[in-house]
Amino acid sequence: MCTAVSFKTKDHYFGRNFDFDFSYSEQAVITPREFEFKLRELSALKKHYALVGIAAIFDDVPLYYDAVNEYGLGMAGLNFEGNAVFNEIDPNMDNVAPYEFIPYILGQCKTVAEARVLLEKVNLVNLAFSDNLPVASLHWIIADKDESIVVEPLADGLKIYDDPVGVLTNNPTFDRQLFNLNNYRGLSAKTPENTFDPNADLDVYSRGMGTLGLPGDLTSSSRFVKATFTRAHSVCDDDENSSVSQFFHILGSVAQQKGCCDVGNDEYEYTIYSNCYNTETGVMYYRTYYNSQLTALDLRKADLDSDKYVAFPLIETQQINHLN
Numbered sequence: 001m002c003t004a005v006s007f008k009t010k011d012h013y014f015g016r017n018f019d020f021d022f023s024y025s026e027q028a029v030i031t032p033r034e035f036e037f038k039l040r041e042l043s044a045l046k047k048h049y050a051l052v053g054i055a056a057i058f059d060d061v062p063l064y065y066d067a068v069n070e071y072g073l074g075m076a077g078l079n080f081e082g083n084a085v086f087n088e089i090d091p092n093m094d095n096v097a098p099y100e101f102i103p104y105i106l107g108q109c110k111t112v113a114e115a116r117v118l119l120e121k122v123n124l125v126n127l128a129f130s131d132n133l134p135v136a137s138l139h140w141i142i143a144d145k146d147e148s149i150v151v152e153p154l155a156d157g158l159k160i161y162d163d164p165v166g167v168l169t170n171n172p173t174f175d176r177q178l179f180n181l182n183n184y185r186g187l188s189a190k191t192p193e194n195t196f197d198p199n200a201d202l203d204v205y206s207r208g209m210g211t212l213g214l215p216g217d218l219t220s221s222s223r224f225v226k227a228t229f230t231r232a233h234s235v236c237d238d239d240e241n242s243s244v245s246q247f248f249h250i251l252g253s254v255a256q257q258k259g260c261c262d263v264g265n266d267e268y269e270y271t272i273y274s275n276c277y278n279t280e281t282g283v284m285y286y287r288t289y290y291n292s293q294l295t296a297l298d299l300r301k302a303d304l305d306s307d308k309y310v311a312f313p314l315i316e317t318q319q320i321n322h323l324n
């Protein structure tokens, strides 16, 4: 399970929880403009916008899980098991393999509006990066400072939804996730009036009674509701530290602690990393399950005209600030 969020204060922030039971040794990776992304069915992206994000590196190619480009467009892939359908090659379309999708969009689009145009011709094809990797069953959120969309490869075609709440989790399909929010329209950050039975003397015995019924379980539909509520009610100052802290608190509301989601064979799904991009400055902050200190990587401090990516292994050991 995973949760991605798009959030605005003075700047725009984007990021995700990466929840899974194992990792492909993902790293923090900057890909400059002239790194050649070879595409399976289309001509290579020789010059493209620079990317910062989290990627697993196979055969010297960064395969991005999530990234932001130098113009502030962000994109993240989240599991969409059982729903994602990838097609055969269609000679009339731009055939893109799922593992190429993030560099394909972020390498060429400055905004969601530009991404919508490219997406009109995209056919996501059933091609794996290599024989020993699966075709990842994913759907994607694409966000800039003005809007978010969700892209779902369904059996009856590629669906592009507006995402008015700036959140994506996993199953079911995004239209159903949005519909489910109707069930929670009565929830509030404020103390509710007694509309239940005005003749009964109902006490406000606790703060937070307006949130009673907000789900706290780990299912993707519950995380969608919880993250949407938390984001929608977030209060924070406009500066970078406040915004980044608040962003990680939003993600923390749907984080998964190891042990609570048993996937068998003594393996557990947990929040392996959480990250937050300031999409306007190109700085990515991350923390990992075992290291709660924030680590930052700044896109603009790399040589963006180079043809070589730079990769930094995630710092996974706890960083403790000892006072004595």
Ligand SMILES: C[C@H](CCC(=O)NCCS(=O)(=O)O)[C@H]1CC[C@H]2[C@@H]3CC[C@@H]4C[C@H](O)CC[C@]4(C)[C@H]3C[C@H](O)[C@]12C
Residues within 6 Å of the ligand: 001, 002, 018, 019, 020, 024, 056, 063, 064, 065, 077, 078, 079, 080, 081, 098, 099, 128, 129, 133, 134, 135, 136, 137, 138, 170, 171
């Ligand atoms: C498993 C992850 C989703 C996490 C998530 O959503 N967990 C909820 C699980 S659940 O919904 O609860 O079941 C996804 C997200 C991004 C993916 C990589 C994308 C690049 C590359 C694409 C290639 O084709 C296959 C290998 C590859 C490295 C991919 C491996 C894996 O697929 C990754 C890590």
